[in-house]
Structures are given as structure tokens and as C-alpha cells.
Amino acid sequence: MQNTATPTHCPYCALQCGMNLTPVPGGTVEVSERADFPVNRGALCGKGRTAPAVLSSRVRLTSPLVRSEGTLVPATWDEALDRVAEGLRRTRAEHGPDAVGVFGGGGLTNEKAYTLGKFARVVLGTSQIDYNGRFCMSSAAAAGTKAFGLDRGLPFPLEDIPRTGCVILVGSNLAETMPPSLRFFNELKENGGTLIVVDPRRTKTAEQADLHLAPRPGTDLALALGLLHLVVAEGRVDEEYVAGRTVGWEDARAAAMAHWPEYVERITGVSVPQLREAVRLFCEPENAMVLTARGPEQQSKGTDTVGAWINLCLATGRAGRPLSGYGCLTGQGNGQGGREHGQKADQLPGYRKLDDPAARRHVAEVWGVDPDSLPGPGRSAYELLDALGGDVRALLLMGSNPVVSAPGAGHVEERFKALDFLVVCDIVLSETAGHADVVLPVTQWAEESGTTTNLEGRVLLRRRAITPPDGVRSDLEVMHELADRLGVEKGFPTDPEEVFEELRRASAGGIADYSGITYRRLAEEDGVFWPCPQDAAGDGHPGTPRLFLDRFATPDGRARFVPVSHRAIAEEPDAEYPVLLTTGRVVAQYQSGAQTRRVDELNAAAPGPFVELHPRLAARLGAAEGDPVAVVSRRGRAVAPARITTAIRPDTVFMPFHWPGEGRANTLTNPALDPTSRMPEFKACAVRLEAVKS
Numbered sequence: 001m002q003n004t005a006t007p008t009h010c011p012y013c014a015l016q017c018g019m020n021l022t023p024v025p026g027g028t029v030e031v032s033e034r035a036d037f038p039v040n041r042g043a044l045c046g047k048g049r050t051a052p053a054v055l056s057s058r059v060r061l062t063s064p065l066v067r068s069e070g071t072l073v074p075a076t077w078d079e080a081l082d083r084v085a086e087g088l089r090r091t092r093a094e095h096g097p098d099a100v101g102v103f104g105g106g107g108l109t110n111e112k113a114y115t116l117g118k119f120a121r122v123v124l125g126t127s128q129i130d131y132n133g134r135f136c137m138s139s140a141a142a143a144g145t146k147a148f149g150l151d152r153g154l155p156f157p158l159e160d161i162p163r164t165g166c167v168i169l170v171g172s173n174l175a176e177t178m179p180p181s182l183r184f185f186n187e188l189k190e191n192g193g194t195l196i197v198v199d200p201r202r203t204k205t206a207e208q209a210d211l212h213l214a215p216r217p218g219t220d221l222a223l224a225l226g227l228l229h230l231v232v233a234e235g236r237v238d239e240e241y242v243a244g245r246t247v248g249w250e251d252a253r254a255a256a257m258a259h260w261p262e263y264v265e266r267i268t269g270v271s272v273p274q275l276r277e278a279v280r281l282f283c284e285p286e287n288a289m290v291l292t293a294r295g296p297e298q299q300s301k302g303t304d305t306v307g308a309w310i311n312l313c314l315a316t317g318r319a320g321r322p323l324s325g326y327g328c329l330t331g332q333g334n335g336q337g338g339r340e341h342g343q344k345a346d347q348l349p350g351y352r353k354l355d356d357p358a359a360r361r362h363v364a365e366v367w368g369v370d371p372d373s374l375p376g377p378g379r380s381a382y383e384l385l386d387a388l389g390g391d392v393r394a395l396l397l398m399g400s401n402p403v404v405s406a407p408g409a410g411h412v413e414e415r416f417k418a419l420d421f422l423v424v425c426d427i428v429l430s431e432t433a434g435h436a437d438v439v440l441p442v443t444q445w446a447e448e449s450g451t452t453t454n455l456e457g458r459v460l461l462r463r464r465a466i467t468p469p470d471g472v473r474s475d476l477e478v479m480h481e482l483a484d485r486l487g488v489e490k491g492f493p494t495d496p497e498e499v500f501e502e503l504r505r506a507s508a509g510g511i512a513d514y515s516g517i518t519y520r521r522l523a524e525e526d527g528v529f530w531p532c533p534q535d536a537a538g539d540g541h542p543g544t545p546r547l548f549l550d551r552f553a554t555p556d557g558r559a560r561f562v563p564v565s566h567r568a569i570a571e572e573p574d575a576e577y578p579v580l581l582t583t584g585r586v587v588a589q590y591q592s593g594a595q596t597r598r599v600d601e602l603n604a605a606a607p608g609p610f611v612e613l614h615p616r617l618a619a620r621l622g623a624a625e626g627d628p629v630a631v632v633s634r635r636g637r638a639v640a641p642a643r644i645t646t647a648i649r650p651d652t653v654f655m656p657f658h659w660p661g662e663g664r665a666n667t668l669t670n671p672a673l674d675p676t677s678r679m680p681e682f683k684a685c686a687v688r689l690e691a692v693k694s
């Protein structure tokens with residue numbers, strides 16, 4: 001056992017806070033402050049502080065489980081891996097390679113995400129791979145790629161935020177999702193800058209804003225268009241910038257001019273004076289930023305919604321300049337890296353496109369396979385889940401719990417039940433793992449090394465701090481063993497650094513070029529920002545903290561305006577379902593709760609779901625604080641206690657989505673997909689409320 005502290009990073013969100021881990025008796029570690037890491041300077045939220053509790057959780061899996069006569073029972077690793085190999089081989093033989101699906105996660109390290117993508121395409125030969133990051137930020141990724149030619153969550157470090165003049169934070173409740181990041185916004189205000197928060201709820205983050213705009217859920221596309229309209233009408237367009245660094249302004253301008261302020265007020269509920277004030281605050285300083293998160297992105301028009309906010313930045317010259325820009329606040333721990341290296345349905349490592357012949361040739365050469373043997377793009381995450389038990393007969397699932405986190409979760413759970421064969425790699429028996437034929441217990445963050453890429457595009461090294469318990473293996477070991485059993489004896493190393501060395505070569509020359517990054521550098525530096533190509537002298541490239549300062553990543557170096565117009569959400573309220581539901585997170589739980597629901601301290605702080613509703617709505621329902629309330633959508637019914645507050649619009653209710661059971665919020669949500677990003681519409685659907693007699 002090492003006794004010295006190991007500097008590493010939190011297992012949870014995309015901030016990837018730095019922390020030190022010191023082994024303590026009982027197979028776990030103690031967390032201590034790591035003040036030298038610039039993102040959090042020692043600060044941690046409760047999730048990060050208590051993360052070691054999951055290492056020694058009494059419900060942690062330390063033996064493989066196989067289904068026998070309907071029940072999951074312990075098995076040896078050889079028995080379990082043989083069963084998996086046989087199940088995958090049989091499915092392929094009977095139904096073809098695309099009958100085997102693979103579903104990954106935004107929490108997997110770069111090495112795991114890379115290996116999972118390679119495993120799917122080289123060992124299984126399937127096109128059917130995607131990951132839960134599709135639910136997280138894919139609309140921002142699509143919009144950023146359209147506008148700038150490149151998607152990296154933030155094109156600048158967080159430390160730039162305090163030095164800009166104004167930030168519009170759209171659909172992000174950082175006070176609950178990433179509390180240490182609030183420091184940057186507090187410093188912004190101390191420096192005289194202003195914070196505008198766009199959120200249907202008066203969240204803890206919105207309470208700190210200089211201006212809070214509370215649009216009706218699903219109308220922030222119209223809101224952004226209304227702001228752009230006013231920018232034009234008030235003569236605030238940066239004409240020189242638009243002429244010199246962009247294309248497509250005339251069409252975007254025409255679309256914005258069709259969204260006059262009074263019309264936008266009717267759509268959004270945000271008053272014209274508030275719109276004017278937002279434009280003033282955003283345009284008066286020399287620099288400003290727009291940051292979006294799940295609010296605008298998790299919509300069936302998420303790509304257009306983010307595009308509208310990018311258009312606002314471009315028209316005002318707030319992109320590709322120091323201390324100005326558009327950024328997406330990626331959510332999951334490796335949501336950024338997870339979308340760069342091949343576990344997404346349409347991607348190869350280095351953010352290469354699977355349908356690009358040159359990209360296929362490059363990656364196939366690194367993998368030592370024929371480019372023609374690589375399958376083409378597959379289905380997006382929800383479409384893949386929806387196909388389970390249909391033409392997808394078997395699934396390998398790693399680092400995800402869709403039975404809680406997917407939209408329309410009741411339907412998704414039925415699809416899992418319809419599979420012929422399900423394999424889940426996890427640390428606990430999650431709600432999804434409970435349906436598996438084989439469950440493989442895997443190592444956790446403190447027990448293995450690997451890299452992640454945080455929301456700034458900063459590649460980081462998570463270091464192993466303790467020895468894993470007997471009975472668990474790493475995901476890399478699982479894929480190595482399965483590849484071997486399925487006839488691919490080489491190319492699936494178990495050492496993360498060896499995988500990273502291959503990833504460097506596979507990413508070389510791609511958009512997300514990691515070829516100049518090494519474990520040695522990551523051990524010595526505060527992370528390295530991609531793109532970081534390998535220069536002629538070796539690995540001396542400094543990395544790229546700030547993107548687009550000279551040119552955008554488009555063929556002509558100019559950013560693209562994309563003309564967009566307001567449209568309704570997929571499911572507007574009506575007489576039968578008259579209220580809007582929006583969903584989100586609370587500070588003490590993380591995503592589907594598979595990890596955080598095992599931590600006593602976090603459960604004490606956030607023990608279960610609730611329905612947040614306005615007093616007027618509660619009065620109409622006859623519900624008092626704490627009364628059980630049923631929320632019913634076209635997809636199902638969830639019941640949770642009422643939490644009555646004026647912090648939410650009277651036409652909207654909010655539920656956090658961390659819990660299974662009768663309070664599972666995703667039973668209700670709408671899987672309507674954005675046509676470009678294939679992101680489901682988690683953020684707005686029509687529901688009705690019913691009082692529940694207790």
C-alpha cells in the first residue's frame with residue numbers, strides 16, 4: 001500500500017476537480033485538498049469529497065454474476081467471460097454482426113472509450129455502438145461543428161471567465177452541478193462583470209445573477225433570436241468582425257428579424273424590457289461570453305437552439321477573440337474525451353468521421369486491419385436502445401445505467417428485457433445490470449490509471465492510488481479477455497499507458513489530435529489542451545488552451561452563421577396534459593445515481609425524488625408541501641413528494657432524474673430526437689398532475 005498522497009481527479013463531473021488520495025485501511029482512500037490544480041484550487045463538492053465511500057461500499061460487486069434459472073449467481077471470471085464470448089458469438093452467427101450492440105458511457109476514460117470503439121468495430125464487426133454522452137452534449141457538439149468546424153466544450157480555459165465583461169449562462173445550474181466552478185463567476189462579478197442566467201427556474205445559480213431570464217421551457221431558441229433581433233435593431237452588430245471572420249450573416253439576420261421582441265415575449269414569457277437589458281449588458285463590455293448546458297441542448301431542436309446562441313456571439317464579435325466566445329459546459333466526467341475517440345456511432349479516434357475514406361484508412365492502419373472491414377456509422381443512443389430486442393439481439397454495456405437515465409425509461413426497460421443476451425460491466429448491480437445475463441465487476445477510478453478530458457478540452461491523468469479488491473478487473477482487461485476469446489489475440493492491451501500510446505497515433509492529424517501528449521507530460525503539467533500535435537522535435541507542442549484566435553477550423557477559416565427559426569417543442573401542453581415538465585440534477589446526486597446513491601452522506605442530503613411546483617399549481621391540485629403528487633405523461637406515471645416554491649414558473653414542474661422506482665423522472669420524458677444531433681428532448685414534455693391519496 002502506498003502511503004504518500006497520489007494527485008488525481010474526481011470520478012464524477014466534467015470539471016474533473018483535482019484531489020489527493022491517500023490509502024487508508026479498509027481498501028479505500030482519504031481525499032485531501034489539491035490546491036495546485038487551477039480548475040478547483042482544492043475546492044470539492046460533496047460528491048467528490050465522499051467518492052471514496054463507493055470504493056468500499058457494501059453493495060460493491062467483487063465477483064462476476066451469471067444468470068442461472070432466472071437468478072444472478074456468483075461465477076468465476078473464466079465462467080463469466082466464456083459465457084459472454086459464447087453469447088456474443090452465437091448472436092453474430094445467428095443474426096449477423098449488427099445484431100450485437102455496444103453502449104458506452106461519458107464517464108469512461110479515453111483509453112476505455114477508445115478501446116470500446118475498436119472492440120466494437122474490429123472484434124465484433126458491428127456498427128451498432130453509441131454512448132450516453134449522446135444524451136449530454138451532442139447538440140452543442142453539432143452546433144459547434146457547424147459554426148466553427150470543431151467541437152471542444154470550452155474553447156478557452158475557465159480562468160478566462162473572470163476577465164470577460166458579461167457571461168450569459170443558458171440552462172445551467174452550476175451551483176448544483178459543479179459548485180467549485182462558481183468561483184469563476186463570483187470573480188467575474190467582483191471584477192465588475194455581469195452574469196445573466198437563462199433558466200425557467202430561479203435556481204441557486206440564477207439567484208446569483210445580475211439578470212435572470214426565466215423563459216418557458218423549450219423557448220430559448222426564440223429568446224436568442226429575440227436578443228439578436230435587438231442587437232440588429234439597436235445597431236450593435238460588429239460589422240467589421242462579421243465581414244472579416246464569418247459567412248452567412250444575411251440569412252441569419254433575416255431569420256432573426258422575423259423574431260421581433262413582442263413576439264418573443266409572447267413565446268418565451270420574458271418581457272421586452274428584460275430582453276433589452278440583456279442586450280445592453282451583453283453588448284456594452286468589450287468582451288462577453290455565452291455558455292450553454294443541458295437546458296438548450298436537450299431539446300428536439302437543441303442544435304438549432306445552440307446555433308442561435310452562437311449566432312448572437314458571432315454577430316457581436318464575441319467568438320475567436322481573447323476573453324470572448326461561445327462554450328458548452330459538458331456534464332459527464334469524460335463527456336468531452338468520450339466523444340472524441342470512437343465510442344460514438346459515427347466517429348473514429350481523433351474526432352474523425354467514420355464515413356470519411358481517409359479517416360478510415362488512417363485508423364485502419366493503426367489498428368492493422370483492412371479499411372473495408374470497418375463497419376459504417378450506426379444508430380444514435382436512443383435509437384440503439386429502442387432497437388434492443390428487435391434487430392439488436394445482444395448488448396455489451398459499459399459505464400451506463402439507461403434504465404434510469406434514458407428518456408421514456410419504462411419503454412427502454414422493456415427493450416432491455418426483450419434482449420436475448422445482455423452483458424453489463426459495472427461496480428454495483430445497477431438497475432440496468434439487474435436485467436443482465438452476465439455482470440462483470442470492474443475497477444473504479446482510484447484503482448486504475450487513465451486519462452480524461454475535462455470541459456475545457458484539458459487532457460488529464462487520473463492515477464491509480466490503491467490496489468483494487470480481489471475479484472474485480474478493469475474494463476481494459478475485460479475487453480482484452482473477450483477479444484482473445486473471440487479470436488483477436490493482439491491489439492487489446494490492458495495497460496492504460498500502452499492504450500494511450502496507440503490512441504496518440506490514431507488521433508494524429510485528426511481534429512482532436514493528442515499525438516503530442518504523453519503520460520509523462522500529464523504527470524508533470526496541469527493537463528494539456530488539445531489539439532496537441534507531435535512536432536518534429538518530439539512532444540514539444542504546448543497544447544492549445546485557446547482556440548480560434550486567428551481562424552476558425554473551417555476550410556476558409558471563417559465561422560458559419562446558421563439561419564435558424566423558432567419552432568415548438570415536440571409535445572406542447574394541451575387540455576389533457578396541460579403542464580410542462582423539465583428535469584435536471586441536485587447537488588448531492590450524480591446522473592442515474594448508480595454511484596452516489598451508495599453514499600450515506602449524499603443520501604441523507606438528497607434521499608429521493610420530488611416534484612417542484614409553484615404554489616398556484618399546488619393550490620389547484622390541493623397539494624401541500626410533502627404530499628405525494630403523480631406526474632403523468634403519455635409515456636407513464638411517476639409519483640414523488642411535492643416541493644412547493646415560487647422559484648418555478650406556474651406552468652412548469654421540475655423533477656430530478658437520479659432515482660429509479662415510482663419517482664423515476666425519465667419514465668415521463670419524451671424521446672423525441674433532434675434531427676441533427678439525435679439528442680432526446682429531456683427538457684420539456686407535456687404532463688398532467690394528479691393528487692395521490694395517501
Ligand code: SF4
Nearest residue numbers: 010012013017045048
Ligand atoms: Fe467532482 Fe464535479 Fe464535484 Fe468537482 S464539481 S468534486 S469534479 S463532482
